[in-house]
Amino acid sequence: MNVIIILAVILFILMKLIGKEKGTKSFLSLLLNFLIIFVAIILIAHNLNSIVITILACILISYVSLFYINGKHPKTTAAFLSTLITLAVLFFFIYFIGYAARIQGFSEEEFEEISLYSLYIGTNFTKIVISTIIMGLIGAIIDTAISISSSMNEVYIHNPSITRRKLFESGLNISRDILGTTTNTLYFAFVGGYMALILWLKDLHYSFSTIINSKVFCSEIISILCSSLGVTLIIPITAGITSYILLARKPPSADNDIKSEITDKAGL
Amino acid sequence: MKKSLYILLGICCLFLLVFVNNNYNFYKETIVKITAVKLIKEETATDYYGNKDILYTQLLTGKILNGTLKSKSIELRNQYSYSGAADNQYKKGDALFISLDDNTKATLTGTIKGLKRDSYIVLMAVLFTVFIIAVGKKKGLFSLLSLTFNVILFSLVMDLYLRGINLLLVCSIVVIVFTVFSLILVGGYNQKTFTAIISTLSGTFLTLIIAYIVMKLTNEKGVRYEEMQFLTHPPHEIFMAEILVGCLGAVMDVCITISSSIYELCEKKPDISRKALMDSGMEIGKDIMGTMTNVLFFAYVSGAIPMLLVYLKNGFQTGYSFNMNLSLELIRALTGSIGIVLAIPLSLYTSVFMQHRHLKKREQVS
Numbered sequence A: 001m002n003v004i005i006i007l008a009v010i011l012f013i014l015m016k017l018i019g020k021e022k023g024t025k026s027f028l029s030l031l032l033n034f035l036i037i038f039v040a041i042i043l044i045a046h047n048l049n050s051i052v053i054t055i056l057a058c059i060l061i062s063y064v065s066l067f068y069i070n071g072k073h074p075k076t077t078a079a080f081l082s083t084l085i086t087l088a089v090l091f092f093f094i095y096f097i098g099y100a101a102r103i104q105g106f107s108e109e110e111f112e113e114i115s116l117y118s119l120y121i122g123t124n125f126t127k128i129v130i131s132t133i134i135m136g137l138i139g140a141i142i143d144t145a146i147s148i149s150s151s152m153n154e155v156y157i158h159n160p161s162i163t164r165r166k167l168f169e170s171g172l173n174i175s176r177d178i179l180g181t182t183t184n185t186l187y188f189a190f191v192g193g194y195m196a197l198i199l200w201l202k203d204l205h206y207s208f209s210t211i212i213n214s215k216v217f218c219s220e221i222i223s224i225l226c227s228s229l230g231v232t233l234i235i236p237i238t239a240g241i242t243s244y245i246l247l248a249r250k251p252p253s254a255d256n257d258i259k260s261e262i263t264d265k266a267g268l
Numbered sequence B: 001m002k003k004s005l006y007i008l009l010g011i012c013c014l015f016l017l018v019f020v021n022n023n024y025n026f027y028k029e030t031i032v033k034i035t036a037v038k039l040i041k042e043e044t045a046t047d048y049y050g051n052k053d054i055l056y057t058q059l060l061t062g063k064i065l066n067g068t069l070k071s072k073s074i075e076l077r078n079q080y081s082y083s084g085a086a087d088n089q090y091k092k093g094d095a096l097f098i099s100l101d102d103n104t105k106a107t108l109t110g111t112i113k114g115l116k117r118d119s120y121i122v123l124m125a126v127l128f129t130v131f132i133i134a135v136g137k138k139k140g141l142f143s144l145l146s147l148t149f150n151v152i153l154f155s156l157v158m159d160l161y162l163r164g165i166n167l168l169l170v171c172s173i174v175v176i177v178f179t180v181f182s183l184i185l186v187g188g189y190n191q192k193t194f195t196a197i198i199s200t201l202s203g204t205f206l207t208l209i210i211a212y213i214v215m216k217l218t219n220e221k222g223v224r225y226e227e228m229q230f231l232t233h234p235p236h237e238i239f240m241a242e243i244l245v246g247c248l249g250a251v252m253d254v255c256i257t258i259s260s261s262i263y264e265l266c267e268k269k270p271d272i273s274r275k276a277l278m279d280s281g282m283e284i285g286k287d288i289m290g291t292m293t294n295v296l297f298f299a300y301v302s303g304a305i306p307m308l309l310v311y312l313k314n315g316f317q318t319g320y321s322f323n324m325n326l327s328l329e330l331i332r333a334l335t336g337s338i339g340i341v342l343a344i345p346l347s348l349y350t351s352v353f354m355q356h357r358h359l360k361k362r363e364q365v366s
Helices: A003-045 A050-070 A074-101 A108-114 A125-158 A164-203 A208-213 A215-248 A254-266 B002-020 B118-162 B167-187 B191-217 B235-268 B274-313 B318-365
Strands: B030-046 B052-064 B073-081 B095-100 B108-115
Touching (some): A003 A050, A003 A125, A003 B191, A003 B274, A003 B318, A050 A074, A050 A125, A050 B274, A074 A125, A074 A215, A074 B118, A108 A215, A125 A164, A125 A215, A164 A215, A164 B118, A164 B235, A208 B118, A215 B118, B002 B118, B030 B073, B073 B095, B167 B235, B191 B235, B191 B318, B235 B274, B235 B318, B274 B318
Parallel strands (some): B073 B108
Antiparallel strands (some): B030 B052, B052 B073, B095 B108
16 A cells, blocks of 8 residues: 555544544645645646746635635635735745746756756746745645634634724734744744755755855745745734724624624534 | 844844845855846757747856956856756846856856855845744744754754764654753743643654554555655655654644643633533644644645656656655655644643643642
8 A cells, every 4th residue: 555545544534533524624625735736737737827827726725725624704704815915925025036046946966866857848947936935835824814813703702892903913912922833833844844955965065155055955945934924924914904804894793693603614 | 122132133134134245255266247148049949748948048248256356357158948947047237156267368258157146045034034023023033043943953963864873863852852942932931831842742753653654564655765866875764854853843833722722721711621621622623723734735745846847848647747756745744734633632631631630739739
C-alpha cells in the first residue's frame, strides 16, 4: 500500500472520530481544495493566463474552505470578504517584489538536476512565482480571517450593545494571540520544508554574502515573509469588515439569533 | 522605555535600508550598475514538445561600482527567454555581480554572475518588521524573535548533523527546548503553559511515531526521494526530521488555542462541569480543524508548482508528474494534519485533567 493513501486514511478516520460531521466536511474540503489546485495547474500548463487562473482558484478555495465548513453566517461572509481584499492588496505587493527580485524559476544550483528537461516552455515563470506565493499563503489567511471573525461574533453575541469602535478594538486584541501562533505554524512548516535546502547550502560552503544574494535563498525567504505579511495584513482588514458587517445588521433580536443558528446547523 | 525601543528599532531599519543600497565596497566581487539596455536579438524557438518560446539577447552598458576599476564603464551581454525558468532579464538600474573578462580591447567586458538581491531581502524584512509590530505590538515582536531563533537554531542543527551527530536526535532536543522556551516566553510560567507544553510535545512525537510506523510498514512505497536528489546525505533521515519540525508549529498552535480557551472558560465560570468543559473544548477543536489543516496543505503543495509545470510541459503524463513532485509535500501535509487532529483531544484531556486536579487541591485546602 502507498504511504500517501494510508496517511490519508488515518487522517480521515481521526477527523471523523474527533470532528464527527464537521470532521468529515473538513476532510472533504481538503480533497476539494486539492482538486482545485490540480485543475488550476493543468490549466496553467495549457497556456492559460496563470494569474487569472490563480485568482479564480483562490476565490473558489476561500469559498469552499469558508462556506462549506462554517455555513452561511455574517461571520463567514466577513471572513470571505476580508480574504479577497487582503489577496488583492497582497497581489500588487507580490507582483512588485516578484518582478524586482527576479526569484522566478530555478537557481544555478539546481541546473544540474533540471538540465534533462526543456526549460523553454513558453510559460512565464515570473507570473508563476506570484501564483506560487499566493497559493502558499491562501490557507493561512483564510484560517486567520475565520478565527478573528468568529471570535468577534462571540464577543458581539455576549455583548450586543457594543459599539463598532469597541468591537473593532476587541477584534484587534483577540487577533494578537492568533498572529503569534499562526506565524509560528508557518515558520515551522517552511523551515521543516527547507531543512534539506539549509543542509545543501551548508554543503556548498557558501559565504554569507553569496547566500543572501542567491536566488534559491531569496525566493524561500520572500515566500515566508509574504505569507507572514498576509497573516499580519488580514488582521486589521478582518477586524474592520467584521465590525462593520455585524453591526450593519438590523438591531439584534432573539428571532434573528435563532434564525442564524438554524442556518448554521443546516450547514447552509 | 517602550517608546524608545520602537524608535531604536526604526532607526535600525532605516540604517539597514540605506546601508544595503550602498554596501558595494564591502563586496569582493565586482558590482556593476546598469545604465543602458539594448535588445540586440530576438528569435522564436520551439522545443521537442512543441512549446513555443522567445529567446532574447540584450546588450547592457553599466558602471563599475567597486574595486580598482571603479566608475569605469563596461559592456555585458545577457541571454534570456520569455519563460525565464533559468535566466533573468535585466533592466536599467539593476546592480549585478560580474566577473571581468581578460580585457585587451578598448571597452571592458565581463560575465554576469547574478543579481544583487540583498536590497530586496532587506526591504521585505523591514516592511515585515514594521507591519508585524504595528499590528501585533508585543506579540508581533515575539513572533519576529521566534522566526529569527528558528532560522539560527536549525542552521546550528545542520552544523551538528554535518559533524556526524544523529539528526533526529538533535532535532528532538531542539524541538523540546524550543517548545519549552517559546511557550514560557509567550504564556508566562504557570500551569496553563505547562499543560500546553505537555500536549504539544506528546502530540508532535506521537505524529512522528505514526509517520515512522506507516513508512516502515509500507517499506516507503510511494515516497519519491528524487526531489532531494541533490543531497549527498541519505534522504530518509532528513525527511523524518523535516516531518518532526514541520508539524511542531501547527501542533503548538492547536494546543495553545485549546488550553487557553479551557482556562478562560474555567476563569469565567469556575463552577463549570467537566462534561461542559469537554464539550466546549471539542467544539473549538472542530472549528479550527478544517482551516488549520488547509494552512499546512497550501504551504507545502504550492512549492511544487514550478517543477510540476516543467514536467507537464516536457510531455510527462499527468499522474507521473504529480506523483514525482508532490509525494514528499503531500506526506508532509498529511502528517502535519494528523498532528493537528491528534493535538485536539490531547490538549483537551490534559487541560481538563490539570484543571480538575487543581480545583480538587483547592477544595481540600479550604
